[in-house]
Amino acid sequence: MTTAPEVAPVTRQLTQPMLNAYADASGDHNPIHIDEAFAKTTAMGGTIAHGMLVLSFISEMMTGAFGRAWLAGGRLDVRFRAPSRPGVTVTARARYTETKDGRHRYAVECVSQTDEVLIAGTAELPGVM
Amino acid sequence: MTVLTDLPAGHDFPPIAFSVNAAQSRAYRAATGDTLPLYDEAGLVPPLAVAALALGALLESVSLPPGTLHASESVTYVSPVPVDATLECRARLAQRSVRGGWVVSVLDSDILLDGTTAVSTRATVMSPAAPS
Numbered sequence: 001m002t003t004a005p006e007v008a009p010v011t012r013q014l015t016q017p018m019l020n021a022y023a024d025a026s027g028d029h030n031p032i033h034i035d036e037a038f039a040k041t042t043a044m045g046g047t048i049a050h051g052m053l054v055l056s057f058i059s060e061m062m063t064g065a066f067g068r069a070w071l072a073g074g075r076l077d078v079r080f081r082a083p084s085r086p087g088v089t090v091t092a093r094a095r096y097t098e099t100k101d102g103r104h105r106y107a108v109e110c111v112s113q114t115d116e117v118l119i120a121g122t123a124e125l126p127g128v129m
Numbered sequence: 130m131t132v133l134t135d136l137p138a139g140h141d142f143p144p145i146a147f148s149v150n151a152a153q154s155r156a157y158r159a160a161t162g163d164t165l166p167l168y169d170e171a172g173l174v175p176p177l178a179v180a181a182l183a184l185g186a187l188l189e190s191v192s193l194p195p196g197t198l199h200a201s202e203s204v205t206y207v208s209p210v211p212v213d214a215t216l217e218c219r220a221r222l223a224q225r226s227v228r229g230g231w232v233v234s235v236l237d238s239d240i241l242l243d244g245t246t247a248v249s250t251r252a253t254v255m256s257p258a259a260p261s
Contacts, residue, residue, distance in 0.1 A: 025181075026185045027184075027189070032197070038195065042195075052181045053160070056177050059175065059177040071176055074206045075206070079201045121201075
């Protein structure tokens with residue numbers, strides 16, 4: 001029987017300065033993330049985090065668990081289910097689901113402190129570690 | 130600047146050469162709060178940083194309409210990317226459709242290291258359709 005390691009969750013609080021820093025670091029200055037006045041005129045009603053910023057918590061979580069095996073063979077497939085707003089505490093977590101064709105598969109998600117699902121999908125990586 | 134939603138499905142973007150230096154990698158990790166020691170120890174860039182910076186480089190030549198939202202993302206990490214490596218991003222607007230007042234765009238990209246794919250991505254974004 002193949003066993004897959006447990007994956008420790010990653011928890012982080014989103015702040016507007018974090019979104020601003022991510023915009024500068026990534027080059028994605030879409031105003032929905034950094035311009036409060038603009039964002040208030042949209043259906044979002046305020047700024048929201050870059051999807052790739054929140055997704056980074058899942059990738060960090062998997063890197064922390066699997067190291068180079070994740071960096072050379074990992075795959076993420078996710079949907080952004082709800083906007084992540086400044087002030088929200090996000091927890092990225094993973095649950096092992098199966099090993100198939102030599103790859104471990106996990107259900108992954110990011111949830112808010114009220115358990116709202118922000119991101120959901122799968123992560124998989126080679127099973128030989 | 131060209132707007133993404135004005136481009137036809139099948140549009141190939143000109144290849145973009147870029148690299149990620151140590152300062153850029155640190156700035157990305159500081160912004161995301163990633164304190165894992167692996168990257169400094171091995172001289173590597175977080176692979177999602179590579180994908181994010183490739184998108185950032187692409188956004189220098191094509192703009193997203195204000196209010197554009199990220200709907201889904203698939204990322205495959207094929208090989209680790211060293212700091213300062215020369216990379217090439219080849220991106221294509223794979224699909225474009227209009228649904229319920231939104232333009233849905235699917236962007237595929239391959240990020241090559243020494244001519245071989247190191248990271249590949251598929252991003253689906255939704256942009257408010259222009260009033261007709």
